[in-house]
Every structure is written in C-alpha cells, then in structure tokens.
Amino acid sequence: MDQKTFIKTLRSWQNGSISRREFLGRTGLGLAAAVVATNMPGLLTSTAYAAEQGKLGDRLALATWPNYHSQENLDNFAKTTGARVSMSVFGSNEEMLAKLQAGGSGWDVLVPTNYTISTYVGLGLIEPLDLSRIPNFDASAFQQRFMAQGTVDGKIYAVPKNWGTTGLIYDKSKLKDGPTSWKQFWEAARGHASGRVIVHDYQLTAIGNALKSFGYSFNSLDPKELADAEKLLIEVKPHLFAINSDIQPSMRSGDAWMAMAWTGDASQLHRDNDQMQFELGKEGGELWSDFFAIPKSSEHKDAAYAFINYLLDPQHNKLEVLSHGYPSGDKRVDALLPTAMLSDPIMYPAAEALSPLEFGAAATLTSPARAELMARFKSA
Numbered sequence: 464m465d466q467k468t469f470i471k472t473l474r475s476w477q478n479g480s481i482s483r484r485e486f487l488g489r490t491g492l493g494l495a496a497a498v499v500a501t502n503m504p505g506l507l508t509s510t511a512y513a514a515e516q517g518k519l520g521d522r523l524a525l526a527t528w529p530n531y532h533s534q535e536n537l538d539n540f541a542k543t544t545g546a547r548v549s550m551s552v553f554g555s556n557e558e559m560l561a562k563l564q565a566g567g568s569g570w571d572v573l574v575p576t577n578y579t580i581s582t583y584v585g586l587g588l589i590e591p592l593d594l595s596r597i598p599n600f601d602a603s604a605f606q607q608r609f610m611a612q613g614t615v616d617g618k619i620y621a622v623p624k625n626w627g628t629t630g631l632i633y634d635k636s637k638l639k640d641g642p643t644s645w646k647q648f649w650e651a652a653r654g655h656a657s658g659r660v661i662v663h664d665y666q667l668t669a670i671g672n673a674l675k676s677f678g679y680s681f682n683s684l685d686p687k688e689l690a691d692a693e694k695l696l697i698e699v700k701p702h703l704f705a706i707n708s709d710i711q712p713s714m715r716s717g718d719a720w721m722a723m724a725w726t727g728d729a730s731q732l733h734r735d736n737d738q739m740q741f742e743l744g745k746e747g748g749e750l751w752s753d754f755f756a757i758p759k760s761s762e763h764k765d766a767a768y769a770f771i772n773y774l775l776d777p778q779h780n781k782l783e784v785l786s787h788g789y790p791s792g793d794k795r796v797d798a799l800l801p802t803a804m805l806s807d808p809i810m811y812p813a814a815e816a817l818s819p820l821e822f823g824a825a826a827t828l829t830s831p832a833r834a835e836l837m838a839r840f841k842s843a
Contacts, residue, residue: 529728597772599776622755628743628820631742637656641742679692748821785804
C-alpha cells in the first residue's frame with residue numbers, strides 16, 4: 464500500500480467510516496497488531512501519527528496552565544507529526560476567557576476548567592467536538608462527575624484532561640505548626656508567616672478560600688458574605704509575599720513558606736522536597752476537572768484533534784501524570800501508574816476529605832461583584 468492510500472484509509476478509520484479491524488486488515492497491520500498490542504501498546508498509535516507527518520502543519524498553539532504537561536510528550540508529538548507545540552500559560556480562567564474574547568489569540572487547543580465551559584459555549588467561542596477524530600477518548604473510562612460539564616445541551620464540547628483539588632501547601636522546615644484549615648491559613652498569613660505567603664491570582668480560589676474560612680460556600684455571590692471575604696483579603700494583603708498562581712519558583716527558593724496550591728503543584732513540590740506539606744482545608748474548598756476544547760477560531764484544527772488524541776492515548780497520558788502529578792481520571796491510565804502514586808493522598812485524597820469540596824459554579828466566572836472584589840484586593 465502506498466503512502467497516499469494508507470493516509471486515505473487512516474482518515475476513513477478516524478472519521479468512523481471503517482472499523483479498526485478493517486483499517487488493520489487493509490493496511491496489513493492486523494497481524495502485527497496481534498503481536499505488539501500487549502508488549503508495545505503505543506506502537507500503532509505512533510505509526511498512525513507518523514503517517515500524518517507534514518499533513519498537520521508545522522505548529523499548534525496551546526492555552527494551558529503552569530507545569531501541566533510532559534515535555535517528552537510535547538517533543539515526541541512534534542517529532543511524529545511535524546507540528547511544534549507553542550504554549551500560552553495562564554493563572555486563571557478569567558484571564559484565559561478575556562484573551563479568547565478579545566480575538567486574535569491564535570490558539571488551537573484550550574484547557575478550560577469545568578465550570579467555564581458553559582460560558583464558552585454561550586459566547587460561541589468553542590465548537591462541539593467530532594469524537595470520531597478522538598478515538599483514544601473512552602467515556603466509559605471516566606467518572607461522570609469529572610466529565611459531565613464538558614457536555615452542554617447534549618453536545619460534547621470538551622473531553623477530560625485531569626482532575627484535582629485546591630488546597631494549601633507549607634514548608635514544614637519553616638512553619639512547624641502549619642495550618643490545616645483556611646481559617647488557620649489566613650491567621651498564619653497575618654501572623655508567623657507574614658511576608659511569606661502566596662495567594663492565587665485567580666478570583667475563584669482567592670475569594671473562594673476566603674469565603675470558606677467563614678464557613679460560607681466557595682461559590683457564594685451573597686453581598687454580605689463577599690463583603691466579609693473582601694475585608695479579610697484587604698487585611699491580609701500587606702502581609703503577602705505575592706499574588707501569583709505559579710507558586711513553585713518561590714516555594715522552591717524558600718522566599719515563600721506557604722501558598723494556595725493545586726494538586727499537581729503540591730505533588731511536584733513534595734516529590735522534590737518532603738518538607739512540603741499539602742492540606743485540604745477542613746472547611747472545604749475546591750474540587751475541579753480540566754478539559755481539552757477547540758476554539759472556533761483555531762487555524763489548525765487537524766493538528767488540534769491529533770494533539771488531543773495523542774495525549775489521551777493511555778501510554779502518553781501516563782507520561783503526563785508522571786510528569787505533572789495530577790490524576791487523569793482515566794482508569795486505563797491508573798492501571799499503568801506505580802502503586803506509590805496511586806496511594807499518594809495528595810493525588811487521591813480519601814473520600815471523607817473530598818466530600819466537603821465544591822466544584823466551581825459557572826456564575827462565579829462572569830460575576831461583576833467577584834471581579835470587582837478581586838480588582839480591589841489586587842490594587843489595595
């Protein structure tokens with residue numbers, strides 16, 4: 464079979480017009496598949512991507528979060544497809560949304576958090592996904608709670624990337640009696656950790672975790688409750704080291720001793736320094752899931768689909784998890800991970816620790832009251 468016919472057959476399989484069995488039979492890969500499926504499960508996927516070399520363009524623009532991808536995967540995707548990945552990194556969904564709304568972002572793949580997807584859909588910024596072009600996505604491998612918000616009005620606009628929590632991390636070598644609640648976090652920020660604390664540059668978590676210290680909902684829009692949170696944030700502001708969502712450099716250098724932290728930041732910091740202690744605030748906090756989505760404005764949609772499909776291959780996704788320390792939510796990937804990682808309470812907290820946590824609410828993303836509160840906090 465010549466290359467042109469192979470690529471045509473590959474496309475037929477990807478868009479669902481022929482089955483995987485037919486694809487393997489027509490291309491002569493069927494016999495090989497039987498031999499390598501167990502010992503080299505990524506081989507056929509790699510072969511398929513290699514066949515796309517030069518067909519996807521030379522670049523792919525990705526909007527994502529700090530410390531969130533395996534460089535090995537990004538390099539290998541570029542090597543096998545010819546599409547080099549360029550990243551724009553953000554610290555908040557508000558910032559990501561504003562950039563896309565402004566136009567001219569040039570992004571091909573976006574990594575939004577669960578509660579934002581309905582807003583992206585309502586604004587016409589992302590398109591429904593053609594799942595026939597993402598054969599590595601298997602809905603049955605994910606818990607419904609980590610993928611439900613990718614579907615709006617019966618259409619799938621986003622597929623799961625990772626899930627995690629938002630807690631607090633502190634350096635035990637600097638803070639002997641570290642906080643285990645959000646109330647204690649804010650007290651320490653004004654007390655013995657003054658000048659050494661980082662708060663996320665992200666209204667959902669900065670405001671949400673201030674609200675939790677009073678026992679309010681993480682997603683509250685109640686004016687009185689927001690006023691209490693604002694008073695606390697303004698009081699704490701002079702004591703902060705920084706308002707920054709990328710906490711790792713300052714925590715690693717010792718300039719900061721305590722910070723709000725997402726699961727993966729905590730995993731990476733603790734992996735490299737066992738004095739880094741992660742806690743979920745006893746009052747509750749955030750449980751979240753992130754997704755892959757394709758902006759309507761994407762100029763490289765073939766590369767976007769290929770990239771999402773590449774990272775959802777369990778073998779490639781395993782490399783992602785090993786690199787960034789966020790659970791994928793894909794049970795096929797969990798089966799490939801080392802036992803020590805699966806038993807890590809940072810990545811996989813006990814059910815009782817997860818039960819008080821809340822998913823972000825869509826209304827918080829576009830709330831003028833919360834946006835104005837955050838602006839006053841940052842400018843104080």
